[in-house]
Amino acid sequence: MKSGSVAIIGRPNVGKSTLLNTLLQEKIAIVSDKPQTTRTRILGVMHRPDAQIALLDTPGLHEPRYRLNRRMVKTALDTMKDADLLYVMVEATSQPGPGDRLVVEHVRKAIELGGGPAFLLINKVDLVKKSRVLPLIESYCTMLDWTEVVPISAKTGLNLDRLLELTVKLLHEGEALFGEDVVTDQSMRTLAAEIIREQILHRTREELPYSVAVEIDQFIEEGKLARIAASVLVERESQKGIIVGKHGARLKEVATCARLGMEKLFGMKVFLEVWVRVRVAWRQNEQILTKLGY
Ligand SMILES: Nc1nc2c(ncn2[C@@H]2O[C@H](COP(=O)(O)OP(=O)(O)OP(=O)(O)O)[C@@H](O)[C@H]2O)c(=O)[nH]1
Numbered sequence: 001m002k003s004g005s006v007a008i009i010g011r012p013n014v015g016k017s018t019l020l021n022t023l024l025q026e027k028i029a030i031v032s033d034k035p036q037t038t039r040t041r042i043l044g045v046m047h048r049p050d051a052q053i054a055l056l057d058t059p060g061l062h063e064p065r066y067r068l069n070r071r072m073v074k075t076a077l078d079t080m081k082d083a084d085l086l087y088v089m090v091e092a093t094s095q096p097g098p099g100d101r102l103v104v105e106h107v108r109k110a111i112e113l114g115g116g117p118a119f120l121l122i123n124k125v126d127l128v129k130k131s132r133v134l135p136l137i138e139s140y141c142t143m144l145d146w147t148e149v150v151p152i153s154a155k156t157g158l159n160l161d162r163l164l165e166l167t168v169k170l171l172h173e174g175e176a177l178f179g180e181d182v183v184t185d186q187s188m189r190t191l192a193a194e195i196i197r198e199q200i201l202h203r204t205r206e207e208l209p210y211s212v213a214v215e216i217d218q219f220i221e222e223g224k225l226a227r228i229a230a231s232v233l234v235e236r237e238s239q240k241g242i243i244v245g246k247h248g249a250r251l252k253e254v255a256t257c258a259r260l261g262m263e264k265l266f267g268m269k270v271f272l273e274v275w276v277r278v279r280v281a282w283r284q285n286e287q288i289l290t291k292l293g294y
């Protein structure tokens with residue numbers, strides 16, 4: 001049996017978490033159209049008859065401005081170092097920009113230091129004409145000697161069979177690293193917090209999505225019922241107002257959708273309470289960042 005780890009890296013918003021979820025056929029990582037959605041490393045284990053693949057979703061690589069972002073970038077770079085193979089993801093919808101070049105430079109450094117081989121994944125090909133993909137491939141191939149280049153759609157699943165075939169071929173024979181029933185390393189608490197954050201990301205814009213974190217204050221399982229209390233942290237009073245909404249409407253909607261998501265994922269009834277709290281400059285506060293698991 002083949003086994004190994006694959007780090008999924010790239011700039012924010014290229015579709016890394018979508019790929020993780022599609023490959024696992026399970027919603028493990030939250031997804032949004034806002035950059036910097038993923039803040040931690042997320043493990044998803046694929047169990048195949050011929051191989052066990054540990055997929056590692058990572059925060060998007062970018063130039064960090066806050067302590068939170070520095071931690072995110074460090075997490076992605078550390079994950080790269082340990083992986084047997086890198087999936088370096090870019091988008092078919094745009095020409096290589098400064099963000100993509102930054103990613104390629106990180107990959108180059110990782111390979112120089114003995115890091116694993118790198119596949120270039122050109123994602124979102126469902127959005128462009130076929131004729132636009134070839135020049136992109138040529139452009140990225142002048143930057144680095146990729147082991148494989150695979151155009152994919154993480155959303156529709158296009159070409160993922162081919163990607164997995166190439167991946168299994170490259171992994172080494174070895175012992176299974178995880179038990180058959182292990183799918184992820186995300187605890188129910190973490191999943192619950194992320195489901196709430198995802199609902200907020202879908203309903204906010206500009207600076208707000210970056211200024212939100214969710215902390216689980218209470219998680220009690222009573223048979224087939226989970227009693228969950230969560231705090232949404234924001235940085236300013238005005239942000240609190242936006243999340244709560246007129247007569248509490250937005251917060252209510254967030255809580256209802258999050259509860260339904262949790263009930264589906266956990267297969268149990270959920271009683272959810274959500275509060276919004278102001279924590280000035282939490283993104284710069286090492287203690288809070290550690291407590292949040294970032
Ligand atoms: N059309 C299309 N959209 C996609 C595809 N893959 C991802 N998306 C969309 O792109 C956006 C970003 O997807 P994510 O999976 O959150 O991207 P990410 O790389 O994990 O982003 P960060 O966590 O912020 O680094 C979402 O709106 C997805 O629905 C794809 O193959 N096709």
Ligand SMILES: [Mg+2]
Pocket residue numbers: 016017018029030031037038058059060
């Ligand atoms: Mg992500």
